[in-house]
Amino acid sequence: MSTANEAAPAPPAPADGYRSVFRVREFRPVFAAHLLSVLGIVVAEIALTVLVFRTTGSPLMSALTFALGFLPYALGGTLLAGIADRSPARRVLVGCDLVCAACAAAMVLPGTPVAGLLLLRCAMAFVAPLFQGTRNATLADILGPGEAFVLGRSLMRMVAQSAQLVGFGLGGLLLTVLAPRAAIALTAAGFLCSALLLRFGTAARPARAAAARTSPLAGMRAVLGERRLRALTLLFWLPPVFVIAPEALLAPYADGIGAGTAALGVMMCALPVGTVAGELWAGSMLGPRTRSRLVAPLAAAGMLPLLAYAARPGVVVVLAALLLTGLAGAYTLGLDQWYVDAVPDELRGRAMTLLSTGLMTLQGVGMALAGLAAEFLPVHVVVTGAALLGTAVVVLLLAELRCAGGPARGPRNETDSAAK
Structure with missing residues (x-):
């Protein structure tokens, strides 16, 4: 049996879905560290926002605290990849x-001081894409670049989605019994526990490419210069730019149709709940070949439910549309397999870092563009337009991927035991 200082061989593909992934010894501390980190960040964001607002009395400074969780991603991911x-x-x-x-x-x-608090928040966001990219690349080492990796990535995404729902509620409860600085102290403790889990629960592996001392732009060219890998990267990056539109505009839309705050809260949960349900379905019920075959149809049809916004519907229809769009996000499991098959091992860390960077940055861009468009057009028109444009972009990317040599080489040494 390997120790924590020796890299263990990749395990065989799991036979019973997510449960088998948890049987991999190294994955358990990585998963626990991820859970601690995500919850810590969500609690810190809430507590820091409250702290800045109480200190300054400025809604702008409070909102800026949230924005600083997104803005440094592009810079950090590019420079540190x-x-x-x-x-x-x-x-x-x-x-x-x-x-x-x-x-x-x-x-x-x-x-x-407040300026110091904001600078420290920037520093945390600056290293976040490096952490996420390195962890995702390490997952392929721990689980192997096949079925187990896909399910491990899926679990990480579901934790991130669920933590946003649970974490905001937990943060709100904490602030009823703790001062904001005390809540942030729990975040610091969470990161320390995460560091300990990773240090003593994972194996020491050598650098992936010791001679890869290239400039940030050279690293981006290495990842995006190959046609098929570029198409796959864009297929991860661009759909969220359009899918984020209804989420970004839910508050003004709910106000426009006369929905109350309770209805708004339920609608805000619909998309992430659908996303988690879709991942669970694809990861538990489908095999790798079936997931691979579903990437194109689910990605192409994923935003079509949002066309219901054209009729300026009520709460029930909006809930259904958002839930269906979230469920269609199950295509990302197959896309994960295509991506890890396409990335050379020596580029895996940079590729995963840039992938995380683009996802976070472009979601922020999507929010901003949706808000800007809603300054000039009704919200239901903006969401409908985003769905149409997003669907066209996905179809073009799928066509480019086919021209670039097909989706992928297929699952590695695995069989699809799921029902076809």
């Missing part, structure tokens, strides 16, 4: 967690 391949993965992961723990601890100090 090369580190994911030329440094040992465990060292990178532990180092990022310690940076975030130190930033959170500094926020707790009573004398930290």
Whole structure:
């Protein structure tokens, strides 16, 4: 049996879905660390927003605190991507967690000014894409680049989606019994626990490409220069730009149709609930070949339910449309397999870092564009237009992927035991 200081061989593909992934010894601490980190970030965002607002009395500064969770992603992911391949993965992961723990601890100090709080929030967001990309690349080492990797990635996404729903409620409850700085102290403790889990629960692996000391732009060219890999990357990046439109505009839409705050809260949960349900269905009920075959139809049809917005519907129809769009997100499991098959091993860290960076950055761009369009057009028109344009973009990307050589080489040494 391997120790935590020796890289274990990749396990065979799981035979019974998500349960088999948890049987992999190294995956369990990685999953627990991810859960702690995500909950910590959500709690920190709420507590920091409240702290800044109480200190300044400014809604703008409070909103800026949330925005700073998105803005540094593009810069950090671009400048730091090369580190994911030329440094040992465990060292990178532990180092990022310690940076975030130190930033959170500094926020707790009573004398930290508002400018300092915002700068520390930027620092946490700056290293986040490096952490996420390195962790995702390491998952392929721990689980193997096949079925187990796809299910592991799916679990990570479901945790992130669920943590947003649970974390905001948990953060609100914490702030009824704790001061904001005390809640942020829990975040610091969470990052420290995550660092310990990763340091002592995962194997030490050498750098993926010790000589890969390239400039950030060279790293982007290496990942995006190959036609098929570029098409796959864009297929991850661009659909969320359009899918985010109804979420970004739910508050004004609910106000426009006379829905109350309770209805708004339920509608805000519909898309992430649908996404988690879709991932669970695809991961539990479908095999790798079936998921691969469903990528194109689900991706192409995923935004079509949002066309219901054209009739300016009520709450029930909006809930159904958002839920169906979330369910269609199940195509990402098959897309994960295509992507990991397409990325050379020596580029995996950079590719995963850039993938995370683009996803987060472009969702922010999508929110901003949806808000800008809604300044000039009714919300239901904006969402309908986003659905039409997004569907056209996905169809074009699928056509480009086919021209670039097909979807993928297929699942590696695996059989599809699911019902066809």
